[in-house]
Amino acid sequence: MRHSNQAAVAALFVILAACSKGEEAKDDDTAAVKPAVAAAPTDPEKAAALAALPAPYNTGDLANGQSRFALCRSCHTITEGGPAMTGPNLWGIFGRQAGTSPGYAYSAAVKSAGFVWDAEHLDKWLADPRGFLPGTKMSFAGLKDPKDRIDLIAYLKVETGYKPAP
Ligand code: HEC
Incomplete structure (x- = not known):
């Protein structure tokens, strides 16, 4: 039980990390035209x-x-x-x-x-x-x-x- 919970938590982190990477990539695309x-x-x-x-x-x-x-x-x-x-x-x-x-x-x-x-x-x-x-x-x-x-x-x-x- 404990192990599968840990695995689920680990999986969640992987998903979250992937999501936030995706977000960053999107931000970078528009960064060039943003006023500084x-x-x-x-x-x-x-x-x-x-x-x-x-x-x-x-x-x-x-x-x-x-x-x-x-x-x-x-x-x-x-x-x-x-x-x-x-x-x-x-x-x-x-x-x-x-x-x-x-x-x-x-x-x-x-x-x-x-x-x-x-x-x-x-x-x-x-x-x-x-x-x-x-x-x-x-x-x-x-x-x-x-x-x-x-x-x-x-x-x-x-x-x-x-x-x-x-
Ligand atoms: C080639 C230069 C030029 C470009 C390009 C230009 N403007 Fe202007 N804008 C002016 C000038 C000059 C005035 C003053 C007009 C007058 O006194 O008749 C003005 C005035 C204005 C005003 C009125 C400001 C006030 O204080 O009443 C606004 C709003 C405005 N422009 C918005 C824009 C927007 C939004 C764009 C882009 C789509 C734009 N302008 C593109 C030169 C430009």
């Missing part, structure tokens, strides 16, 4: 933040959102206190009045847009920036696939300090 941020939230924290988003963003694919963000990265930082580049820093973008990142020189189109950024505005903006706010100086053609926009918005919500209303 020191105090970034952990993956379980990100998964929880994702699950807490309103639909359809709670089903967003963060890995795809992250790869879509490669389209923005040359012009935008998303970390807290990150510098403006060609475009303004996007930390805290959700709930922020359009055109109000301190010290950034916006076009009149964005400065006078008169709305607060939320997922709906961002979706229209990312689909067609120049169609949505004519006169903007953001030279980005647009992200045409609606699912890509959902994934990117979910990624941005998780990465830019968005807190759902309690």
Whole structure:
């Protein structure tokens, strides 16, 4: 009896070890595209933040959102206190009045847009920036696939300090 219990426990450890190896291999695959941020939230924290988003963003694919963000990265930082580049820093973008990142020189189109950024505005903006706010100086053609926009918005919500209303 004792022996078979020990064997079962040993077998369990082998299975657990195999599982966690599998997990690591999966993490490594995406590690190359992860931004190297020191105090970034952990993956379980990100998964929880994702699950807490309103639909359809709670089903967003963060890995795809992250790869879509490669389209923005040359012009935008998303970390807290990150510098403006060609475009303004996007930390805290959700709930922020359009055109109000301190010290950034916006076009009149964005400065006078008169709305607060939320997922709906961002979706229209990312689909067609120049169609949505004519006169903007953001030279980005647009992200045409609606699912890509959902994934990117979910990624941005998780990465830019968005807190759902309690
Ligand atoms: C070629 C550079 C460039 C690329 C690529 C780019 N942006 Fe921009 N972005 C800008 C500029 C410049 C502005 C300021 C626009 C203005 O003032 O008219 C801006 C403004 C914004 C704003 C409004 C910020 C605010 O404070 O109101 C958001 C949101 C935004 N970009 C998101 C994105 C996302 C997400 C992507 C990737 C899909 C992206 N941008 C790609 C240059 C870029």
